[in-house]
């Protein structure tokens with residue numbers, strides 16, 4: 400059975416990005432295994448830039464071992480995140496930086512691709528204001544995915560969440576995009 404790895408970037412109980420992510424993955428729930436992580440609960444250590452992963456193919460910190468094992472096995476990778484200062488909240492950013500492990504395997508050991516299984520990825524982004532941040536976040540992940548044998552194939556973006564409640568239309572869009580993504 401195919402597997403879906405979901406990584407949620409918000410700590411909020413009534414998180415918009417989390418709700419939209421659930422709508423997006425609704426159709427996958429019927430046919431695939433879904434495993435969900437929350438970046439805040441993972442509480443990842445930041446990348447120290449120590450270079451150990453370039454020498455030993457593993458990080459000196461072991462707190463993300465299970466997450467990375469699931470990432471390597473996944474067929475689909477869905478990341479949901481709020482925009483924080485034109486980027487992602489710091490626990491999610493720490494995970495982004497910890498993917499350095501695979502950069503080291505690619506560029507210091509010449510392993511191409513450093514992640515054997517190809518993945519289709521989707522981004523779910525919510526922003527309090529009008530659209531600022533989407534481009535920066537997409538750019539960051541798109542660039543990182545080129546090394547991770549992962550292709551960004553869908554983005555769902557919801558804006559103005561600090562002034563307007565989420566609409567049925569946005570939730571429907573997420574469901575519909577999810578159906579196409581998980582076909």
Ligand SMILES: Cc1cc2nc3c(=O)[nH]c(=O)nc-3n(C[C@H](O)[C@H](O)[C@H](O)COP(=O)(O)O)c2cc1C
Pocket residue numbers: 409410411413414415416417480481482483484485486525526527528529530531532560561
């Ligand atoms: C620390 C912090 C920084 C934020 N920075 C931005 C920002 O740069 N641009 C923006 O549009 N919204 C910003 N917001 C608002 C959130 O992106 C918005 O409330 C988001 O929809 C929350 O998503 P969630 O409900 O999934 O947590 C910020 C919120 C916080 C708490």
